[in-house]
Amino acid sequence: MTRGSPYAPHTDAETAAMLDAVGADDEESLFDIPEDVRFDGEFGIEARGERELRTELSDTFARNRRLTEFLGRGHHGHYVPSLVDDISRRSEFLTSYTQYQPEITQGFLQVLFEYQSMLVELTGLPVANCSMYDAATALAEAARLSNRVRRVSGTRVLVPETLHAGKRSVLDNYVSGTALTVETYPMDDGNVDVDALAERVDQNTSMVYAENPTVRGAIEERLSEIGDIADDANTLFCLGTDIVALGLLEEPASVGADVVVGEADALGMPTSYGMGLGLFATREEFLRQVPGRLVGAGEDAGGRRAYTLTLQTREQHIRKERATSNICTNQAWVALRTAMHVASLGPDGLVDLAKRCVTDAESLAAELSDLNGVQAPVHDRHHFREFVAHTDQPAEAIASDLEKEGFAVHVVGEHELQVCVTDLNASKTDELVAAFEEVL
Amino acid sequence: MFEVPEDRKYLESHEYATTDGETATVGISDFAQDELGDVVFVELPAEGDEMTRGEEFGVVESIKAVSDLYAPVSGTVVDVNEELFDRPELVNEDPYGEGWMLEVEVSDADEFDELLSPEEYRDQTE
Amino acid sequence: MDYDQARYSRDDQYEPLLAEKNATRVEIDEEDSPLPDELTRDAVELPDLSEPELARHYTRLSQMNWGVESGPYPLGSCTMKYNPSFTEDVAADPNAAVHPDRSARSVQGSLELLYDLQDYLARIGGMDAVTLQPPAGAAGEFAGILVAKAYHEANGNDRSEVVIPASAHGTNFASAAMAGYDVVELPSDEDGRVDVDALEAALSEDTAALMLTNPNTVGLFERDIVDIAEMVHDVGGLLYYDGANLNALLGRGRPGDMGFDIMHYNVHKTFATPHGGGGPGAGPVGVVEELAPYLPSPRVRERGGNYELFDPEESIGKVHGYQGNWLVLVKAYAYIARLGDEGLADSSAKAVLNANYLASQLDYEVPYEPFHHEFAATAGDRDAADVAKRMLDYGVHPPTTKWPEFVPEAMLTEPTEVENRDSLDDLAHAFNAAMADSDEELANAPSKTTARRIDQVSAAREPRLSWRALDADGE
Known part of the structure; x- marks a missing residue:
């Protein structure tokens, strides 16, 4: 007696009757696989029971050390309300497919329409898609968009010298099949060196990318000037940000952003080893160049407003090699969770959370700076969630010692640590400061 | 049966150009x-292109396809049917009339010789 | 089965939008802001509702949606299986919620799971090395084609073309084009398989790769696969396997044994991670030994009982900012481990049996046989999209329609192994009853779903993509 799949419900009698109905002797005879490529070996994967596996995996994950993470640089954890976990797991959401039959999937379509609408409110741009994989691929798609739009003729994509290595590598790969080239511009004390950028931007520039906050946590002070520089050169201005920062920092549309990209899963998801939700918003002008799915409002035969995937001719299943992107499966369920989290916060809650990202980072930087051998923040700027600290001793050694004390921070230079504080670890900052004192 | 008016000539890719004046009216066929x-x-394109x-x-x-439009003749665009931006359905309702796309000042009238006649085009679509 | 989907409605809409229920504009004043005025926005306007109101809103929306747990979901090439509940609990382990920049020594558990999953997938596909980074099938294709490109370039061999059958998934064409290749489209032969003569003509010194789905998109196994592989390899090209249909082959055939050099796995199909209304998925890529140095970085390896991340020496770099869709990978691991060898093999056996049984109960022609886990029925002189809309009224989700294009009025159907005979009979009834209904009944369908037939044309002519756009429109 072999052990079959616990999720295939067939009884032996049922299997026999079905085989009979199709006129087959046994299941194997239904496979039309030539003998020479037929696999008759074993994978060597032993089946386990559900309880057994829960124990096994719980033990496996227990081998991860429980550290209090003061980590950010593009992947941020905030407290996720129970409502989000509870309702996002409803099977009608979790186990549904892309909404190719909109009449029976109005619920999810409306959630995605609401997600798009929130991004429109927060970015000030009129078009937001219903997700890219993560911030890195969203940035890369923005560069590809800049290469398609007719009013931009250049091929140079300018990014900050401090761009996150993961984002840079994804960007390089996504433009490798185009005429685009990626170049860096310098930073000046944690902000864009606007004068140096102005010298580098020319008519052959396709896109300028800047971040607010930057990867090192600084808030940009001259965004409008960057927008003007891009505009004067007939170049797209792509602004990278995140869903919480959007609740307080300058509205992207007001500083001339043509495309907004970034990470939206700072809300809705726990830290999840870098799993993302790429936000992507742009101007009406580029609507038909947008990558990924869009949900629109229309009307049904009963005269009621109804939602549907729309403008699908941009997408790979219709336009094949001329599609705006190859993306098909996206991050829809993460978008659902993020939208629920934003809705749970409401406007007051989002603004308050964003303000705390500023005040908590500033007070932690001040406390660390009080210690001998630490100066923080290294940039004379305002900060959002995180900042870089200079350490007189080698940063690597301090981080390693801090880990032994139960804390994780980033090493970003020989004498530079980066520390990120959110509502998840804000209550542990005193302990972190104490640990610093211990290891310095 | 699709309508193939006699007063114009056609490209294999289904664009037409009228032949009865100094400028040609360009659009797509009933079949297309x-x-x-x-x-x-x-x-x-814009006027002047x-x-x-x-x-x-x-x-x-x-909603199910995208087609590039190919120029049946060379020339300068002197008028664009901007009505189509608000009412693209005119292309379906009246491709040879209100659904016209461009008015083009033809730079080389000899090019008409290379287009399909109504009869040849009709044969192609049958 | 009789069926009526939940329908909350008021006047000319269904459940109102969050913003229509209540929204507030919160001004950001300099007095109580930690930042100078010029660095902040003026205001934020968002929905402003209490938790009970939100719970009700989202519960209602969930009721106006359809999932695998609602009923049959036989979308061809999508593999809508049951998603085991316990995998959600496993993925929700708080110890698994770690930041991607943690030191390897502090996340040995996570790395161990990734390492074991690399190993499982390699065994299942007959591949030598696996990356888990691509966050979806299409991202896997893109990564795989970049690996092929890097390999050819390293061999001083610039190639410009990728050959793809006309019936392939649209992502294949788009992924190859994104990597900078020209796409050469291959027609199918009379029985729906690769036309070997056409392939011969299409292959050349310019061929970087041939991308194939096997079984193909109408469920037929490419019987000439060994010859096809030889032809591709003879011109120096690589053979790429699109894993969308792997659910047909588990334990019966492995891409690596058929001559494929690169493959991606759709774990949200074959390994039952939930589709989540469109994602997230994961698209790990497996390759043969010779291509392993080009895989995305980092990968996971084991050294003396410790797990570590490393960059393959000739790596193409990254296709995702971090490590891909981690939580999805956890669920896939749990599923594979739950089934083991025999469970996986049984999944394919029952998936193929179910497809064959369902087809045998249909009053439809199925032009291409012998199919495996999916089949393309044809609606003949009826419009497949209309028949599908009518099927919604019989309490099932319809199959994929009008694709692949070489099958007239195609209804591409993949019931998966999770349906029992009763449920397949219900599905067959829905197919047959819809087909027997009048043109008028088809045109007026659906009526039992939340929304009636939606006008796609007007939605596309005047795109309204946010509640702000609805406001501007006077709604």
Whole structure:
């Protein structure tokens, strides 16, 4: 007696009757696989029971050390309300497919329409898609968009010298099949060196990318000037940000952003080893160049407003090699969770959370700076969630010692640590400061 | 049966150009609009743009397909049917009339000789 | 089965939008802001509702949606299986919620799971090395084609073309084009398989790769696969396997044994991670030994009982900012481990049996046989999209329609192994009853779903993509 799949419900009698109905002797005879490529070996994967596996995996994950993470640089954890976990797991959401039959999937379509609408409110741009994989691929798609739009003729994509290595590598790969080239511009004390950028931007520039906050946590002070520089050169201005920062920092549309990209899963998801939700918003002008799915409002035969995937001719299943992107499966369920989290916060809650990202980072930087051998923040700027600290001793050694004390921070230079504080670890900052004192 | 008026000539890719004046009216055929289905979007060049025979000059989009538009003749665009931007359905309803796309000042009248006659085009679509 | 989907409605809409229920504009004043005025926005306007109101809103929306747990979901090439509940609990382990920049020594558990999953997938596909980074099938294709490109370039061999059958998934074409290749489209032969003569003509010194789905998109196994592989390899090209249909082959055939050099796995199909209304998925890529140095970085390896991340020496770099869709990978691991060898093999056996049984109960022609886990029925002189809309009224989700294009009025159907005979009979009834209904009944369908037939044309002519756009429109 072999052990079959616990999720295939067939009884032996049922299997026999079905085989009979199709006129087959046994299941194997239904496979039309030539003998020479037929696999008759074993994978060597032993089946386990559900309880057994829960124990096994719980033990496996227990081998991860429980550290209090003061980590950010593009992947941020905030407290996720129970409502989000509870309702996002409803099977009608979790186990549904892309909404190719909109009449029976109005619920999810409306959630995605609401997600798009929130991004429109927060970015000030009129078009937001219903997700890219993560911030890195969203940035890369923005560069590809800049290469398609007719009013931009250049091929140079300018990014900050401090761009996150993961984002840079994804960007390089996504433009490798185009005429685009990626170049860096310098930073000046944690902000864009606007004068140096102005010298580098020319008519052959396709896109300028800047971040607010930057990867090192600084808030940009001259965004409008960057927008003007891009505009004067007939170049797209792509602004990278995140869903919480959007609740307080300058509205992207007001500083001339043509495309907004970034990470939206700072809300809705726990830290999840870098799993993302790429936000992507742009101007009406580029609507038909947008990558990924869009949900629109229309009307049904009963005269009621109804939602549907729309403008699908941009997408790979219709336009094949001329599609705006190859993306098909996206991050829809993460978008659902993020939208629920934003809705749970409401406007007051989002603004308050964003303000705390500023005040908590500033007070932690001040406390660390009080210690001998630490100066923080290294940039004379305002900060959002995180900042870089200079350490007189080698940063690597301090981080390693801090880990032994139960804390994780980033090493970003020989004498530079980066520390990120959110509502998840804000209550542990005193302990972190104490640990610093211990290891310095 | 699709309508193929006699007063114009055709490209194999289903664009037409009228032959009865100093400028040519350019659009897509009845057959083409039917193949595409409901047209939802039309992208056209601006007045004053130059176009070259056989090259792309715009895009027409339905909910299930996108087609590039190819210039049946070379010349300068002197008028654009901006009505189509608000009412793309005119391409379906009246491809040879209100659904016209461009008015082009033809730079080389000899190019008409290379287009399909109504009869040849009709044969192609049958 | 009789069926009526939940329908909350008021006047000319269904459940109102969050913003229509209540929204507030919160001004950001300099007095109580930690930042100078010029660095902040003026205001934020968002929905402003209490938790009970939100719970009700989202519960209602969930009721106006359809999932695998609602009923049959036989979308061809999508593999809508049951998603075991316990995998959600496993993925929700708080110890698994770690930041991607943690030191390897502090996340040995996570790395161990990734390492074991690399190993499982390699065994299942007959591949030598696996990356888990691509966050979806299409991202896997893109990564795989970049690996092929890097390999050819390293061999001083610039190639410009990728050959793809006309019936392939649209992502294949788009992924190859994104990597900078020209796409050469291959027609199918009379029985729906690769036309070997056409392939011969299409292959050349310019061929970087041939991308194939096997079984193909109408469920037929490419019987000439060994010859096809030889032809591709003879011109120096690589053979790429699109894993969308792997659910047909588990334990019966492995891409690596058929001559494929690169493959991606759709874990949200074959390994039952939930589709989540469109994602997230994961698209790990497996390759043969010779291509392993080009895989995305980092990968996971084991050294003396410790797990570590490393960059393959000739790596193409990254296709995702971090490590891909981690939580999805956890669920896939749990599923594979739950089934083991025999469970996986049984999944394919029952998936193929179910497809064959369902087809045998249909009053439809199925032009291409012998199919495996999916089949393309044809609606003949009826419009497949209309028939599908009518099927919604019989309490099932319809199959994929009008694709692949070489099958007239295609209804591409993949019931998966999770349906029992009763449920397949219900599905067959829905197919047959819809087909027997009048043109008028088809045109007026659906009526039992939340929304009636939606006008796609007007939605596309005047795109309204946010509640702000609805406001501007006077709604």
